[in-house]
Amino acid sequence: MEKEVIVRFAPSPTGYLHIGGARTAIYNWLFAKKTGGRLILRIEDTDAERSTEESIQGIVDGLKWLGVTWDEDPYFQSKFIQEHIDAAQRLLESGHAYKCFCTKEELDQKREQARKEKGAIKYDGTCRNLTPEKIAVKEKSNLPYIIRLKVPNGEGAVSFRDEVYGLIEKKYKDIEDFVIVRSNGQPLYVLSNAVDDIRDGITHVIRGQDGLANTPKQLLIYNALGADVPKFAHMSLTLDSKKAKISKRRHGEIVAVHFYRERGFLPWAFVNFLVLLGWSTPESQQIFSKEELIDAFSLKGINKANSVFDVRKDDPKFFTDPKAISINAHYLRNLPVEEIEPYVKAEFEKAGIWDPEFEGEKHNWFLNTIDLIRNRFNFTTDFVTLGSAYFSDDFPIDPKALKKNILKHEGLKEWFPVLADRLEALQDFTMEETENVVRDMADEYEIKAGILINGARAAVTGQAVGPGIFDVLLAVGQDRVVERLRKAVTFFE
């Protein structure tokens, strides 16, 4: 029987969840779902200096919002430090590692030297060759030391078959005796991470390609510890439009998951967008339901080349990657209304214009209205900005609409009240009846129906664009329409 798949997402809590991390989490999650395996969330918080509680919460919130679920309570790497230290001790005893008494200053100097001479930057092995006597002397005088892994000498190489990149080979001579324990006794990431993966029984390490260079070192640790090695799948990185790796420091919130949440993205739409950044199916399918995506997912579909997150700073039309917006718009417009309702509600609550009747008495009307106006929207936030006139009497009038559809036609000063009277007089406020009123009036006054229609749209919704006017009138309702038309003459004052 095949071993159960166990994967992990192991972020270091030094900031918010950004799209690179989210993408890694999503691929791991998808792989776990696809294989019926488990996903572990492991917070790598051993850098006490930079790890914060706030950041942990931010990452958890971000993952939850995206819908990425994990299978056990989050693990905290800091709880297992003793295990890492013990592992280092074993490595020391088995001769796979050694104490190095070189000081930081000496090492910095050697590194600088190597850089100057344009040679390889690599530890020279000074302490590897210390005689037992010399070691004893140094130990006796309580000199601080770090622990380095002893990389095999000779012509060999570490090699492994990456699930994405294929055969990767690194010669021993190109790997330095890397540090696994600091002089203060604390283990380093390269060790902790491997020890944790061994303990947690991780079967597949799915991580960014920036971890590729670490893999041979970790393989050496696995071997020295006598552990089975997991499979590795390195994912291509996400770069910015200048082809630099995206990072919190350089890009700010445009790469933060929470930013997209605040800007009115539907979580699944964002997942759909992110998953397409560096992964595809043979058919190049673009839109996936959750079930479809899990079904279609495969490590083989991960692209080897890095991809560009196409944010164009200062683009007046797109505040982020146009494709992300288009996918979001697609979901916003095509999902069953009931599915977007909760997100719309959240926006209303945030804006302080939520009315409990929207899910009581007015529920049907509420859903129909969302359905009516969403076709022109890209974000859930649009419902409270562009769509406020449908749900509240306090709505702004777009200056362009005012100018083009109202003020341009002096006659409306006279026509609006007439139209208001006639609409008010209607027994049946229906599409048919309202249309008759408008068209008859246009004939009577010998004006184009469009003038009345576009003027009414601007007066009733504050906007120059929107659904067909008779739908709008019905959605807004007879009383409000009449009131707004009458009030519109004040625009001419």
Next chain:
RNA sequence: GUCCCCAUCGUCUAGUCUGGUCCAGGACACAGGCCUUUCACGCCUGCGACAGGGGUUCAAAUCCCCUUGGGGACGCCA
């Protein structure tokens, strides 16, 4: 500087392993058109790429080599 990785439309990509069906397909963006009371949606059309050079082969986006370009790693960070 050393090592590792990568290279198809502006962007995301299919096709590369298993050469011919590819004068390279899809999506987004862009341009034009249809529809129309507005704006969208939708539909149609267009623009647009195999980084360059050598091989191998009857045949190369696909295989090999070189060049160029890009990315990543080289911490007592994770």
